[in-house]
Amino acid sequence: MSQPAPPLATIAAALRRERERVGISLAELARRAGLAKSTLSQLESGTGNPSVETLWSLGVALGVPFSRLVEPPEPLIRVVRAGEGPRLQSDHADFFATLLAAGSTHARRDLYVMELEPGASRQADAHLAGSIEHLVVAAGRLRTGPEGEEIDLGPGDYVTFPGDIPHRYEALEPGTWAVLVMEHR
The missing domain is CATH 2.60.120.10 (Jelly Rolls)
Known part of the structure; x- marks a missing residue:
């Protein structure tokens, strides 16, 4: 199976990381965010296509800023060219x-x-x-x-x-x- 392309790979890894940090199951996070468990499972596997609203709901349910779900770890110097970025x-x-x-x-x-x-x-x-x-x-x-x-x-x-x-x-x-x-x- 091929790896999902960023930002989907970043979102998938962040959702797993933050859910595990909070110590809740996939089903519990889905319930808290008002999503179907299957939708959340797809997002964590990098195959879903989340909207802004879905990611905001997940951030609120996890108690983290939206950005923590879409931003990869930051290098010392970072440039975002016009038209680039998640x-x-x-x-x-x-x-x-x-x-x-x-x-x-x-x-x-x-x-x-x-x-x-x-x-x-x-x-x-x-x-x-x-x-x-x-x-x-x-x-x-x-x-x-x-x-x-x-x-x-x-x-x-x-x-x-x-x-x-x-x-x-x-x-x-x-x-x-x-x-x-x-x-x-």
Whole structure:
């Protein structure tokens, strides 16, 4: 059998590692994340195709940041060229997130580039307790924030809000992209 291609191999190894660290069975993790055991089994074998939402659910169920599930161990010097990096798509919106840098156990923050197109908004469930989102729009226009408190942003605008409550992202112009820092306390 051939090895799965990254990032699937990275995700598979991370899921096994984190599940074993927590000391729970495949069935228990599937239950906690609201997934079918067969789906989780496929992900751990590197044959599944996880969405952003699936990985967020698994991260919350394991008590780890999303990045710990998609980021391989980091070398001393790391370069991510434009268009490279683990790029994941939303199931419900024209939304892509590329992880640029994951935090360590001492610096609990992750850095992403988000690409969005007008259409359906990306509804995000609450992340780990104490999570804070910091976002800077690079191009286009974006509506984001906690449900019922969304604000419109343009190029160069910055916003921060709690990531541990439901929130959303919606592109208002084609070619919208932003830099997101997820801070985990």
